[in-house]
Amino acid sequence: MWTAPFGNTGIDWTLGAGLAVLGSLATCILVLVLMREGLPSRWRLGLHVAALLAALLTAIAALFLMQTALMLLMIASAATLAIAGVAHRRRTLA
Secondary structure (H helix, E strand, O other), X not given: OOOOOOOOOOOOOOHHHHHHHHHHHHHHHHHHHHOOOOOOHHHHHHHHHHHHHHHHHHHHHHHHOXXXXXXXXXXXXXXXXXXXXXXXXXXXXX
């Protein structure tokens, strides 16, 4: 459960590091579920918002853990999820 590239950073095996790892894992699992084709549309919005929230909260946790790479990756994930949600809504409404 290390979120730092090198040991002895002061955050190895801490609760914050564990939450950052769980948040990134939750984001990945939610995105994999969203990629399924047979997902009902009423579930898709809730899961999309949950994935977006998980990415944003993980980015905030990474900011406090001073893990810049993880923070930037989670911000990029959140931005991509936001763009994909808007693009999907426009395509289904058109």
